[in-house]
Amino acid sequence: MDSAAHSPLQILHDVFGYNAFRGQQQAAIEQVLSGGDALVLMPTGGGKSLCYQIPAILRAQQGKGVCIVVSPLIALMHDQVGALHELGIPAAFLNSTLDSQQAGEIEQQMLRGELALLYVAPERLNTPRFLALLQCLYEQKLLSLFAIDEAHCVSQWGHDFRPEYRSLALLHERYPDVPRLALTATADELTRQDMIERLQLQGAAQLVSSFDRPNIRYRISEKTDPRKQLLRFIEDEHAGEAGIVYCQSRKKVEETAEWLRGEGIRALPYHAGMEQRERQANQDAFLRGDAQEGSAVVMTATIAFGMGIDKPDVRFVAHLDLPKNIEGYYQETGRAGRDGLNADAWMAYGLQDVVNQRRMIDESPANDEYKAVMRGKLDALLSLAEATDCRRGRLLSYFNDQGLSGEQRLNYRCNNCDNCLSPAVTWDATQAAQKLLSCIYRVQQASGISFGAGHIIDILRGKTTDKMAQFAHHQLSTFGIGADISEQQYKALLRQLIALGAVSVDAEHFNTLKLEPLAKSYLKGEHTVLLREAAPESARKAKSSMRSDGKPKTKTPETLAALDSMAQQRFAALKAWRAEVAREHALPAYVIFHDATLLAMATAAPQTLAELSGISGLGAKKLEAYGEEVLRLLRDDAGQELAAA
Ligand code: ADP
Ligand code: ZN
Numbered sequence: 001m002d003s004a005a006h007s008p009l010q011i012l013h014d015v016f017g018y019n020a021f022r023g024q025q026q027a028a029i030e031q032v033l034s035g036g037d038a039l040v041l042m043p044t045g046g047g048k049s050l051c052y053q054i055p056a057i058l059r060a061q062q063g064k065g066v067c068i069v070v071s072p073l074i075a076l077m078h079d080q081v082g083a084l085h086e087l088g089i090p091a092a093f094l095n096s097t098l099d100s101q102q103a104g105e106i107e108q109q110m111l112r113g114e115l116a117l118l119y120v121a122p123e124r125l126n127t128p129r130f131l132a133l134l135q136c137l138y139e140q141k142l143l144s145l146f147a148i149d150e151a152h153c154v155s156q157w158g159h160d161f162r163p164e165y166r167s168l169a170l171l172h173e174r175y176p177d178v179p180r181l182a183l184t185a186t187a188d189e190l191t192r193q194d195m196i197e198r199l200q201l202q203g204a205a206q207l208v209s210s211f212d213r214p215n216i217r218y219r220i221s222e223k224t225d226p227r228k229q230l231l232r233f234i235e236d237e238h239a240g241e242a243g244i245v246y247c248q249s250r251k252k253v254e255e256t257a258e259w260l261r262g263e264g265i266r267a268l269p270y271h272a273g274m275e276q277r278e279r280q281a282n283q284d285a286f287l288r289g290d291a292q293e294g295s296a297v298v299m300t301a302t303i304a305f306g307m308g309i310d311k312p313d314v315r316f317v318a319h320l321d322l323p324k325n326i327e328g329y330y331q332e333t334g335r336a337g338r339d340g341l342n343a344d345a346w347m348a349y350g351l352q353d354v355v356n357q358r359r360m361i362d363e364s365p366a367n368d369e370y371k372a373v374m375r376g377k378l379d380a381l382l383s384l385a386e387a388t389d390c391r392r393g394r395l396l397s398y399f400n401d402q403g404l405s406g407e408q409r410l411n412y413r414c415n416n417c418d419n420c421l422s423p424a425v426t427w428d429a430t431q432a433a434q435k436l437l438s439c440i441y442r443v444q445q446a447s448g449i450s451f452g453a454g455h456i457i458d459i460l461r462g463k464t465t466d467k468m469a470q471f472a473h474h475q476l477s478t479f480g481i482g483a484d485i486s487e488q489q490y491k492a493l494l495r496q497l498i499a500l501g502a503v504s505v506d507a508e509h510f511n512t513l514k515l516e517p518l519a520k521s522y523l524k525g526e527h528t529v530l531l532r533e534a535a536p537e538s539a540r541k542a543k544s545s546m547r548s549d550g551k552p553k554t555k556t557p558e559t560l561a562a563l564d565s566m567a568q569q570r571f572a573a574l575k576a577w578r579a580e581v582a583r584e585h586a587l588p589a590y591v592i593f594h595d596a597t598l599l600a601m602a603t604a605a606p607q608t609l610a611e612l613s614g615i616s617g618l619g620a621k622k623l624e625a626y627g628e629e630v631l632r633l634l635r636d637d638a639g640q641e642l643a644a645a
Contacts, residue, residue: 006061008033008054015057015087017619022047023209029054032145032179037172037204039151039196043211044185044331045312045338052147052181053117057089060116065142068134069119071149072162073308075280077119079287080310083591084117088621093119094130107133113142122164134175143178146171148199150307151182155194157373160307165198172200180204185334186327188399190373211330211399215337216345218391219418220384222492223350226320227256231263233318233346234298241315242289242296246332248321248356250274250302256320257300270301287311287588306332312339312590318346322353325377326384326398339596349385351453351491354498355505382499388424388532391417425533429493432485433529435460436493437502437519439478447471450512457490492531497522563602570634571602577633581626592626593617605634 008029012018021029023042028051031038042048056067071077077093084091092106092115109115110133124130137143148154154165171180182199196202221229230245245260247253250271260267266289268282282299287309289297299305303323317336323329329347337343361374384394393412413420439460444450458465459473462480473479482490494513497503502519506512521527563571575589575598582589593601597617606612609627 011054011057015619017617024207025051028207031205032181035179037180038207039201039204040183040207042209043213044334046209048183056116059144064144065113066110066115067117067145069147070122071119074121076308082587090115091117126167138175146180148182151195152184152186152191154198155191157191157194169200186331215340216343217416218345220347223348226348229348238316243298243316245300245318253300253302265298267298267300270299270305272304306335312594316344322349322357326381351495354495388426390414390420426530427533429529429531433522435482437523440513440515442476442478450514452511457487567602573633574598
């Protein structure tokens, strides 16, 4: 790296090939360069890494040593460091995949002031050897910055709690004059406060970017036949594209992957119970699978998968089970569409999900305070799932984004979620709720025991079953009083009443239903209950394959579809070349160039290095390494076209 003094903007341009900072990037960079600490909250794909990479490069150029990046993601460090090498930045990682000689060499590089960034896991940081190294670096004024990635891992209120993160407070205690940058894509108020306290960031600047991800379309449907719903979603809208399907249990992850494979989709499983080697192989296949060659991978996974995955062209994230809370949902869905092109967040959920999540909280060994917080978070997610108004408005107001609260939220329309695109038809279910609640009450009175949802609904609908005869429930006054309402509608109503806290499910007694004190006010009709009318599947399908402009959706990103045939050919040639380079370098293709950069090259078809250097995502090092090659490719391709004409 040359030693000329640069400004952050120059580095953004020269090294990364970008023209302008996004959101709070500049503020974060300036804050740490002036010696302060910062807590950076940006959505996934917002551009957090540049916030510490640019100060690290600057400081290294000035001979001020190395930035220590604390990251829990050992499996991704190789690719992260590889991406920096592609940019010409001296970086390394220290983890258990290196032998002691390799590790020793990296330590020496640091002590010689040769590295700009070092990636390390928190458990490594806490070893006596590493702490001694830190001390040495510090004494020689070679510690430029601490970057704490995925900082929410320090909080038990976050969804990825890692006890090892707690020890990171020692960085501040020992080296208070070394600036720290803590970064996360998630944090509601509670988690944020906890993070500040645990990492002693009271004096840090809080830099919060908008959490909106406008290119992600949110959709939440009622579960009817989840596998078929999922298959139709993938086949109709994302054939041959990379995506993630989240399931709750390891067993379901395996079964879903196998089933999808049977349906001709390249699906691979990922969960914490798998052997490390297989897990890593599947993750690599996902990161390296190339949509263009028809080998993109659909990863079916538990939430063990995804943190730090920076694959930019994940086109969808599907949930077959309800996540635990909105933070988890937002974090998981945020893994779609980091390249800014259209992407889908799709979820199917039903009554059983509500019951399961409640039960998991009830049965957890945690203390009452913790359980109460978790219940509150689940309730917020349930009201998102049941919402008939704009999903994005709800999400943004949950994160208190753009001051979107109360009235404002009610009028918010994003035009890129299911509720905005096909407004939900609602029906007044107040009376139906009264019938349902009083039926639960009567049955309990008459029999002295409680029953589950299925039987209660049978009574309301006046069905004659063996159970009905056995308990003489056909003689109850509520027998058949609600036959006009479908079973599916009752289930939706029950979900709502459970979400509202009027009914609870007793997991220890066969999932029987019980009235909660709140039920009284609903029985008296003091609240209106509005429910979404279940749209027939056919109508939903027709709508979902349309874009907001009413045009049928194509399988290729719109920007690609918009290319003329020459440009399409250039794009294909560039992709094939990129795949080759990526294989040679043992890195995912997007580390060489993003699709968006290739698209820009294919469209502009530059003829000279100077023209090529104007393309976003092409810094000096890549221009030097690949520029001539790309130009030759663009020329050859045009030549072939002419020859063929
Ligand atoms: P995060 O870690 O916040 O999820 P990344 O740091 O991986 O996000 O950045 C997401 C993508 O956006 C990366 O491909 C990155 O190169 C790109 N990016 C970041 N900052 C800028 C910028 N100022 N201009 C253009 N692209 C950017
Ligand atoms: Zn909306």
